[in-house]
Amino acid sequence: MTTDLIARYAGPVPRYTSYPTAPHFHDGVTQQTYARWLGEINSNEPISLYLHLPFCDRLCWFCGCHTKQVVRYDPIAAYLDALNMEIETVARHLGRSQPVCAIHFGGGSPTMIEPVDLARLRTTLDKHFTILPTCEISVEVDPNDINQARLDGWGAFGATRASFGVQDFDLKVQQSINRLQSFEQTRDALEGFRQRGVRSANLDVLYGLPHQTEETLAATIKQVISLIPDRVALFGYAHVPWMKKHQTMIDEAALPNMEQRFAQAALGARLLTEAGYITVGIDHFALPSDTMAQAALNGTLRRNFQGYTTDSANVLIGLGASSIGSLPQGYIQSITATAQYSRRALAGELPVARGFALSEADKARRWIIEMLMCGFAFDAAELRKLFPAQAEALLRQAASFVAADLDDLVRMEGDRFIVTRQGRPFVRVVASWFDDYLATGAARHSAAV
Missing domain, CATH: 1.10.10.920 (Arc Repressor Mutant, subunit A)
Structure with missing residues (x-):
């Protein structure tokens, strides 16, 4: 790949987890619009749910998610009251116990949820939806949040897939992004989930991080492969400090240039394919036995706001602050500010901020x-x-x-x-x-x- 070609085509473009992309959503799509769309969903059609927990106990400087740091559990407990109420409100507008084929917990750090609150969420979901026996239940995991009680809580909830953010195991790289997480922590948390029935694991690795080199990336990927994850995501770090102010904490002079990013991406892909992983789309890799590899090979792979997926549902309902849902009629995004979201949700309203109706x-x-x-x-x-x-x-x-x-x-x-x-x-x-x-x-x- 020539330098000129990289220079011509490596400029900024959307990641296309939706079309149109989120910057084009507008406030002309209201809770009344959303209520109508929910009422039009086929009663027998399995849907997917995305539940967003916008809290972390530390702020990782590389993060591009809608989240904020908390030092107490009280704000999380209060937020979960609103989330439970939103589930009830959505179900009321659906007017039935809709079958659910996939549930995804994203964040933030969903593994901060205490077991008693996680059990309450499951009770609310079971009351208002029909969770199919084959439902895939996935959770994004921060190993720093994990203890035995929380592992037991996710096992009791019925988690089937766990996704771990690794980024890079090199200490200097971790310090430069404020994300300290050892290989041993990751290994132990993964083993804890596997012992509780999680059948599939995904590990996320980033390239293009400050102080990252081909050597640190190669060492990290070799450690990742040793854990035998079913899937690996190899993402390019998105440096967008104009959107995420905490990214200004990252030393831009330590970031790899475009050619170095390209070389890191190519190296990571080569190491993973040499280890037997199938390339999926632009940034995922899966073992041949995994459903994502099979979907890539048979043409049924999908893409949504969580990236590549095997979820075939035509309806994805977003629950929680800043969450985005995708329906046949268009997109819905919830209010981002947690206090405003909670007020609206607790009042029994659909906490819609904006959306987009598709032509x-x-x-x-x-x-x-x-x-x-x-x-x-x-x-x-x-x-x-x-x-x-x-x-x-x-x-x-x-x-x-x-x-x-x-x-x-x-x-x-x-x-x-x-x-x-x-x-x-x-x-x-x-x-x-x-x-x-x-x-x-x-x-x-x-x-x-």
Whole structure:
């Protein structure tokens, strides 16, 4: 990969966990809109739930999530009262005990929830939804929060998948991002979850961190592989201090440059594939036995706000402050400020801040972008079948991209628009060519590599 090619295509673009992306959401979508959308959901259709806990007991400087540091448990307990009430309100608008096929706890640090409150959440969910026996229940884990009681609590809740943020095990790198977490802590927490019935584990590694080198990254990945996780996510650190002020604590002079980031990403991918992991999309790797690897191979891989997923539900309901839901009609984002969110939720209201109602043209472009992000290609015949009114204009646009491409990033192979092997590291850029809103907003994004 040449320096010129990296320079041309490694600029800032969205990560495309949705289309349109969140900066284009607006307050014209209200709780009344959301209530109507909930009422229109098919009563027999399995849905997914995302529960957000926006609290941590320390602030990691690299973090891009909506979260805040707390030193007492009281704010978490009060917030969980509001979360339980929001669950009840959503269920009331659904008007039925909707079947649930996936539940994901994100944060923040959901593993800060005490067992008694976790049991109460499970009771609330069971009262208002039908949690299917095959439901995947996943939780993002901070090993620093884990003790035996909390492990028992997640086991009793029914957790089936645990995701651990590793970042880098090198001490200097950890100190530079305010995230101290030893290999031993991670190993012990993972083993604790496995002993309590968690069938699958994911470990997240970052490249592009301050003071990170190919040597520190290689050492970390080798330690990660030794834990035999079912999945590994290899993310590029998104340095966005204009959005996340705590990232100003990071020494920008210690960050790898674009060529170094590219080399780190390539090294990580090589080490993981040599260890037997299947490449999934742009930044995930899975053992051949894992459902994500199988989804990547058979074309059923999906992408949502948590990244790549095997969740096939067409409805994802976000619960909690700043959470985002995805419904066939569009997107809903909850109020970010926890105090305002809690007031609205405790009042029995849907705590909607903003959203986006999708047109048929939006849905067609969203489908193309998801196909590119998941499988690096889309089929013209399938596009015509799914979106007959939009297909021809989009295919003409795709042909124009191929004609203008002088770097062999994309091609037409028969009836398929494909991203070439050379173009795959820049698939976010290719996806952005189909983004009808990218030029209309003032949002700034992270680097494409």
